[in-house]
Amino acid sequence: MLEGLRRLEYRGYDSAGVAVLADGSIQFRKKAGKVAALDEEIAKAPLPASTLGIGHTRWATHGAPTDANAHPHVVDNGNLAVVHNGIIENFAELKKELAEKGYNFVSETDTEVAATLLADVLATETPGDLTKAMQLTSQRLEGAFTLLAIQSQFPDRIVAARLNSPLVIGLGEGENFLSSDVSGFIDYTKDAVEMGNAQIVTITPDSYEITDFFGNPAEGKEFKVEWDAASAEKGGFASFMDKEIHDQPQAVGDTLLGRFDDKGKLTLDEVNIDEATLRSIDKIIVIACGTAAYAGHVARYAIEHWCRIPTEVELAHEFRYRDPIVTDRTLVVALSQSGETMDTLMAVRHAREQGAKVIAICNTRGSSIPREADANLYTHAGPEIAVASTKAFLAQITASYLLGLYLAQLRGNMFADEIQAVVNELKAMPEKIQQVIDGEEQVKALGTEMKDSKSVLFLGRHVGFPVALEGALKLKEIAYLHAEGFAAGELKHGPIALIEEGQPVFVIVPSPRGRDSLHAKVVSNIQEIRARGAITIVIAEEGDTAVEQFANHVIRIPQAPTLLQPLLATVPLQIFACAVATAKGYDVDQPRNLAKSVTVE
Ligand code: F6R
Numbered sequence: 001m002l003e004g005l006r007r008l009e010y011r012g013y014d015s016a017g018v019a020v021l022a023d024g025s026i027q028f029r030k031k032a033g034k035v036a037a038l039d040e041e042i043a044k045a046p047l048p049a050s051t052l053g054i055g056h057t058r059w060a061t062h063g064a065p066t067d068a069n070a071h072p073h074v075v076d077n078g079n080l081a082v083v084h085n086g087i088i089e090n091f092a093e094l095k096k097e098l099a100e101k102g103y104n105f106v107s108e109t110d111t112e113v114a115a116t117l118l119a120d121v122l123a124t125e126t127p128g129d130l131t132k133a134m135q136l137t138s139q140r141l142e143g144a145f146t147l148l149a150i151q152s153q154f155p156d157r158i159v160a161a162r163l164n165s166p167l168v169i170g171l172g173e174g175e176n177f178l179s180s181d182v183s184g185f186i187d188y189t190k191d192a193v194e195m196g197n198a199q200i201v202t203i204t205p206d207s208y209e210i211t212d213f214f215g216n217p218a219e220g221k222e223f224k225v226e227w228d229a230a231s232a233e234k235g236g237f238a239s240f241m242d243k244e245i246h247d248q249p250q251a252v253g254d255t256l257l258g259r260f261d262d263k264g265k266l267t268l269d270e271v272n273i274d275e276a277t278l279r280s281i282d283k284i285i286v287i288a289c290g291t292a293a294y295a296g297h298v299a300r301y302a303i304e305h306w307c308r309i310p311t312e313v314e315l316a317h318e319f320r321y322r323d324p325i326v327t328d329r330t331l332v333v334a335l336s337q338s339g340e341t342m343d344t345l346m347a348v349r350h351a352r353e354q355g356a357k358v359i360a361i362c363n364t365r366g367s368s369i370p371r372e373a374d375a376n377l378y379t380h381a382g383p384e385i386a387v388a389s390t391k392a393f394l395a396q397i398t399a400s401y402l403l404g405l406y407l408a409q410l411r412g413n414m415f416a417d418e419i420q421a422v423v424n425e426l427k428a429m430p431e432k433i434q435q436v437i438d439g440e441e442q443v444k445a446l447g448t449e450m451k452d453s454k455s456v457l458f459l460g461r462h463v464g465f466p467v468a469l470e471g472a473l474k475l476k477e478i479a480y481l482h483a484e485g486f487a488a489g490e491l492k493h494g495p496i497a498l499i500e501e502g503q504p505v506f507v508i509v510p511s512p513r514g515r516d517s518l519h520a521k522v523v524s525n526i527q528e529i530r531a532r533g534a535i536t537i538v539i540a541e542e543g544d545t546a547v548e549q550f551a552n553h554v555i556r557i558p559q560a561p562t563l564l565q566p567l568l569a570t571v572p573l574q575i576f577a578c579a580v581a582t583a584k585g586y587d588v589d590q591p592r593n594l595a596k597s598v599t600v601e
Pocket residue numbers: 289290291292293335336337338339340341344387388389390473477596597598
């Protein structure tokens with residue numbers, strides 16, 4: 001199990017734990033930190049020999065990465081152990097209900113609530129049937145989850161459930177496995193079974209049985225794993241970056257989960273800023289670096305539009321040293337995937353010293369920036385391993401939009417139905433992002449074809465402008481290719497002189513269904529550069545035929561409201577950069593001179 005956890009560590013590595021069943025009792029060890037810390041714990045306090053167990057490596061969503069919040073969660077006087085991935089959206093109301101029944105909780109996690117509910121159902125409704133208990137429990141859980149449970153009465157089985165969160169079955173000789181992906185058992189078997197969504201599985205050493213949440217039998221799809229152990233950690237993708245690009249529908253979907261209270265109102269994760277203060281803010285400053293700063297630029301368009309609060313976006317290192325005007329009515333939003341970027345951390349400290357309130361939007365629980373902020377809104381993108389940020393960018397935009405809507409709700413700038421309409425559009429994005437990814441072959445071919453370009457330019461207007469900047473950054477950092485992003489309107493003020501025969505230029509075209517003038521102006525910009533010999537690669541939404549006559553290549557993205565288009569238009573640019581770097585034979589995940597987390601100023 002420990003070996004399997006090590007292989008799955010790329011999914012999360014802030015704490016780990018295992019529980020085994022031996023001689024009718026469950027024993028467990030769990031520890032904050034990497035699997036190596038758990039190893040040491042087990043070396044100090046060895047576990048008994050056993051042939052049944054569950055393990056987990058965690059990426060915190062509810063509750064900080066502490067020993068107590070690590071999985072497994074063991075309840076029912078030590079008789080039931082559960083591990084869990086995902087987010088249970090209705091955990092607060094279930095917790096209240098269970099507390100009223102007399103249950104106590106020792107952690108802050110949603111997992112302990114699910115485990116307690118399972119124990120309660122098993123004891124009161126389905127005695128002697130763990131599978132049935134899991135079915136009934138799953139019917140009551142909302143959100144996304146994979147749950148695995150063992151119970152001391154059942155020494156030969158693990159029962160698991162999944163809803164919108166991965167789980168695969170591994171079939172061995174007289175032994176069976178469950179894992180989030182095949183890398184967890186690749187050393188033991190290459191025979192695997194794919195389960196459907198919203199299903200339950202019970203495995204014993206020589207059988208597996210799948211049902212839906214209501215007990216109706218279901219079929220799994222058996223398949224042979226074709227990856228070797230080394231590539232399995234990347235889920236079969238050639239690089240972590242490639243994998244993380246493909247993780248994006250889930251990253252955006254997960255970031256949207258669990259954001260509403262029982263009255264349907266938007267909530268943040270940890271807020272120590274009172275509502276009166278939030279109502280009184282007269283300026284927002286978004287501070288961040290690199291890709292996160294571009295996410296901030298995108299967010300600005302939405303926040304100003306929805307909340308009518310003047311919003312600035314500033315590179316954290318520039319903000320810190322320029323004597324910015326910050327008052328106790330300024331809200332500073334710090335965007336950071338790692339939560340450890342020193343430039344951003346220093347800017348957070350500076351802002352707080354000046355009396356500003358700070359909200360952090362970070363991907364890493366328990367990291368420095370959220371620890372020092374007054375309020376937090378976590379992105380749930382999962383660990384990002386590749387140095388070039390991809391899924392964190394989309395999750396940062398999503399979370400910033402939620403913040404904008406939250407402020408609009410609080411300050412009465414938007415009606416509930418207007419907010420709901422945007423939220424519904426946001427909820428449709430994961431599927432649309434998947435559609436863009438499904439078209440990746442066209443973009444990869446372009447990347448290979450253009451690998452020897454000396455320079456690539458990117459143009460965009462409105463929210464398309466920061467997308468252009470992000471597209472250029474991706475290409476610089478992993479393909480070492482000169483690239484620049486421009487505001488399309490700025491072209492005629494100088495950069496158009498760069499255009500010569502054969503110059504590749506990506507153009508992000510706004511929706512023709514949005515603000516008319518925006519679309520028409522960008523189409524004119526395409527004509528201007530095309531007339532001067534540029535090779536135009538146009539990213540335009542389905543049905544936008546106006547661009548076709550001026551485009552050498554059209555990359556189609558699904559229709560979306562103007563403000564949400566960056567969640568789609570960025571994806572081909574990431575795929576393109578990854579393809580160029582791959583074609584040039586570079587290490588896509590660890591580009592030269594860079595580090596994932598920049599912890600020096
Ligand atoms: C680019 C990239 C960097 C980071 C920047 C901030 O692909 O990854 O530009 O976005 O270093 O990092 P975080 O978000 O961890 O603060």
